[in-house]
Amino acid sequence: MMRQYELVESVTSYNANADEALLNKAYVYAMQKHGSQFRASGDPYFSHPLEVAAILTKLKLDDATIAVALLHDTIEDTDATRAEIDQLFGEEIGKLVEGLTKISRLDLVSRRAKQAENFRKLLLAISDDVRVLLVKLADRLHNMRTLHHMREDKRARIAEETMEIYAPLAGRMGMQEIRDELEDIAFETLYPEACATIKERLSQLHGKNEGIIADIEADLTQRLAERGITAKVSGREKRAYSIFRKMEQKSLGFEQLSDIYGFRVIVNTVEACYRVLGVIHTVWPCVPGRFKDYISTPKQNDYRSLHSTVVGPKRQRVELQIRTDTMHRIAENGIAAHALYKDGVSGGRDISGLTAESRAYGWLRSTIDMLAHGDTPEEFLEHTKLELFHDQVFCFTPKGRLIALPRGATPIDFAYAVHTDIGNTCVGCKVNGRISSLVTVLANGDEVEIVRSKAQTPPPAWENIAVTGKARAAIRRATRASARQQYGDLGRHILERAFESAGKQLVPEDLEGLAGSWSKENLLDIYAAVGRGELSAEQILQVVYPDVKPEAAERAKTALPAATAADGWFDLGQSSSVKFKVPETSARGGAEGEEKASPFPIRAMGNTLPVRFAPNGGAVPGDRIVGILSPGVGITIYPIQSPDLKDFEDQPERWLDVRWELNPDNPERFPAQIAVFAVNEPGSLATITKVIAELQGNIDNIKMIRKASDFHEMRIDLEVWDLKHLNQILNQLRSKANISNAKRING
Template identity: 55%
Template sequence: MMRQYELVERVLKYDPKADEALLNRAYVYAMKAHGNQRRASGAPYFSHPLEVAAILTDLKLDDATIATALLHDVIEDTDATRTEIDQMFGPEIGSLVDGLTKIKRLDLVSKKAEQAENFRKLLIAISTDIRVLLVKLADRLHNMRTLEHMKPESRRRNSEETLDIYAPLAGMMGMQALREELEDHAFRWLHPDAYQAVTERLSDMRNRNRGLVEEIRQAIARKCADAGIKADTMGREKKPYAIWSKMEHKQISLEQLSDIYGFRVLVDSIEDCYRVLGIVHTTWSTVPGRFKDYVSAPKRNNYQSIHTTVYGPRHQRVELQIRTHEMHHTAEYGIAAHAIYKNEQAHARNGHDAESGDDSPYGRLRAMISTLLEAANPEEFLEHTKLELFHDQVFCFTPKGRLIALPRGATPLDFAYAVHTDIGNEAIAAYINGRHMPIDTHLRNGDEVVIETSKNHVRPAAWEAFAVTGRARAAIRRAAREAERRRFIALGRQLLGSSLAGAEVDYSEEKIKAAALKSGFKSADEMFAAIGRDEIALSDLLGVVIPNAPAEQNEPSYKPARKFGRAQAQDGWVNIDKVTSLKFRSSEIDGATAVSISGPSQDLPIRFEPGGAVPGDRIVGVMAMGEGIRVFQIHSPRLKEYEQEHWIDVTWDIDPEHPQRFPARISVTALNAPGSLADIARVIGETGGNIDNIKMAKRAADFTVMHIDLEVFDLVHLNHIVAGLRAKPAVAKVERLFE
């Protein structure tokens, strides 16, 4: 275990002005606080925070961060308090330790909704001060290094968490060396057989090619020396997880990989980078499509390097990375390689705007968090954030030459939102390299994109499917929710207006606003939206708007639903006096669930249309000549086929003592994995649903889209089934279908 003076000397070596007294005080306090506590390995618990601090000294972090590393577990695991930490070490370190304590209490591998909410809290915590993230990454790295002492379930959970959350965050901050080590530790425990196979094959190849790597390195070094370029040349071997990921992604064997062995050439200046590139390309033949210039177009995490592949000595494919020494330091340690990480905290405190131009990795992390916090729910937040973390990049340009980095597979819609939210909201078309192209075109490196906008454009909600970035998807969903709210407001206004007109009552906006406030709504629009969503009975509101009306005038002209309330829609429906409320009974007509309607003259057969409707849905009846009444869910696209004068105002009238099943159709996108269909059927069966039919709508190499006809009791029952399906790892997407 590192001694006190050894830790202090490590810090003073790269930061002679460090507060030696602070480091000594933190060391002694943490050691005494943890006392006789032991880790699972049997080692003194204090060895863990000490190793975390040692990892951070390798990153050359400031004395406050090192002290935080020593103290990061004391509030959680000892009798120490935040107040005591503030008094002894100051509020800055107290705040950092408190942030790390809150993160430690999160269980990031849990039920999906809980994981999403905890992930949201994690990102909020690290967005306030970059040092919280740096200490947490070092903490995770040491835990992964000692994972063999944990129970199998803990190893699996920590490894999943590392691959899903912490390794991508390290990559986003440009800390490539730390990311690679995290990934390899997680790979070792999650896929032990694959890890062993890859490492054994690498060992065999290393033995076979022992002289080749040195031969190639010397050849490159010799060429640089002959040209008078001072260069450090080194060979490297690709990490096991990176090899396995590439084999899985490209479906190729280990022998087919061209970049298992790579070489780095480190020089003093950018000019020398391009001189080395010229020497390499004029000496050996290049491999087409294997050149990338991240010097002139850096990655979003500030990574800079020139990548090229050539047929080198012995006609071997050789991957080269050419960069300056400064670029190499940044590539290895990311944001921790610069003093700027100390200034990021000031940016956060000063409320740096997500769209005001902070283009550092940490600035982009805060911008991403700021955008994604607008998601409607935690699961949506998690979905968008993982999209941001995992995707590779393409680099595109505005007409003025501004570089826009986007995830691979991004479209002009993503580009528009990356430029500015307003441009994304008003985007209607795109020109790519001067050609008019569809808005869902996949962008490629080097594309110049011009976005055509219109302030009067109403963007279809379906455009969300064209977006890849979380920022674009969040904005589209937000706009869709607002558009839906406006529709409900308009519908509610029409319904209330029709009811008042039918009662021959004059009303004004002032009376409506006063009635809304009296009914507990913040505004008239909020009341109209509640009416449109059928969240409040019109009869209740009429009593407020017409307080002095006779009692019978306030009585509704329909029979109230016992459980789910009354479904209504636009003007033009048949008056309720002509058709009374629906009475459901168990019978079958043409294989469909049938009900009858009690009218003044006859009972009419009722049939649910494909896609179905269930109690709790807002429904519409359509009078079909010779066929009785067809019942549609309010969002069914087939309603457009019928004139509104044929629509009938209907309502659920369910007997809770005799529950019935009703038809509903869902679409399930599932991974092509053994047992996926069994899992889906098990969820439906265990939640009390009944499968009436399954149709394989689309099959691909890695997924299948199924359309499943269900029988459920009501909307709550259906939503319970959908939630259960979405929680299954093999299920990628579940949505309800209406026909």
């Protein structure tokens, strides 16, 4: 265990102006508070905060952060209080310690449902001061180093959580060294057999290629020196988890891996980086497609380096990383490298100004911004994991702005990355000057131009196309807002119709004043509740007009409980482009020309609108159609000749006149049902299916209704373009010698 003077000397070695009194006081205070406590390993508990502080000294963090590391468990595990910490060490340190205490109490090793909310709170705690994150990662690293002392079931849960959250979070903060160690320990815990196998194969390979790393280091150093380039060259084998991840992602066997060896070349200047690259590419051939320039286009976590894979000595592929010493420090320590003690400024000063220096911390803040948009904790965790685990591609706007996106991103993700409003109004795109589909997978260097329309709202299906958390969250918010508005429009029409039927007038101001009666905030919430069926028109009518007669209120029950409204149209769901328009007069009743109560307009929203075709025979364009309102069911579309309509003759208030409105740019087939009477002989069924196929009909189902010695009766569910198409099929079937008759079921 590190002694008190050793800790102080470690900090002063990189920060001559460190507050030694603060460090000594924090050391003594923490040791006294934890004095009688022990860890699962049997070590004194104080060894844990001391080791956390030691990890942070290697990152050369300010003395206030080291003090927080020493104190981070005192409020949680001892009788220390926030007030006492404030009094002894100052409010700033007290706030950081309390933030870490709240994170500890989150109990992240928990069920999935709780984990989402806990992770959300974790990032909120981090957002106030990045030092909370640095101490938390160091705390997790030491806990992982001593994981073998835990129970086996607890080890697995902690390792899984580390692999899913803490390791990728460290990676996105650019803290690669900590990420590598977290992943290696978690990998060995979760997949011990795979880890042992890969390590054994690496050992065999090392024996086979003994000396290759030293040979390449010496060769490369000499060649660079001959050209006047001073460089530090170091080689290494890839880590076991890195190899395992690549084998899984690319479905490769160990023997197929060709870049197990990696080399880093550290030089003094950016110019020297490119000179080194030139030397290497003239000595060893470059593997096509394996060069990346992260100096001109840094990663979102501030990582900068040149990457290239070459065919080195012995025809062995090797991966090279070329960077300056400053780049290397940031590559290893990431956001912690920005928190270095500088220019004699007091180490206790707040370093939240990192937002101006660190793109990684900027990403963290933008991620936390999503918390304000009403996503559920589960959605937030899902979206954040999407961004934690994806590698990146870099694309450009027409004006040259660089947009970093996860691999697999589409123009939809690009649009939302530029601005939420651009994403919400996106209707098309151009990639590298060519009109492209919105599902195009973007590649490095693509220039993307978004085509917009103010009339556009994002379809719900986009959520399944987008890969970034920001895009998915924005699409989901826009969908919810649109659905709420459409439910509200429908509810308003339902209420207007109900009040009119009862001989009363709907006064929105009166209704809004009663919003609290139904636990609603405003008028739109009331309308939306009616549109969704949460409130009935009868309930509202009786509250607004208590003297209304029961029979009048009963007529208000015709409200449709589960549909959405907009612009007087309704359609058949997300996958259908067919719409119907409700005329200004109702379908039934009254003398000729007599105006009835205006039926309300309806439109589908995704797959939520309960609009369906008649179960017996369907309906096709060319039929005159009517809609039947069914409370709790929705609207059923019938052709006017359907015999099933007799069941609704005594319920005229449920009838709606509707008409077809087809999209010629997106033709669709519609359901119809036919009965075919065919001679009982070989080839009859083949004749029927051939006719339908040749006329481009689609068979959904065939059912044998009657089977006799001389003929068969079959019922066939078809999909056809329209009534003309259906009649063509029927006429062609009737013309065949082995078919005695063919007719439409509901015709």
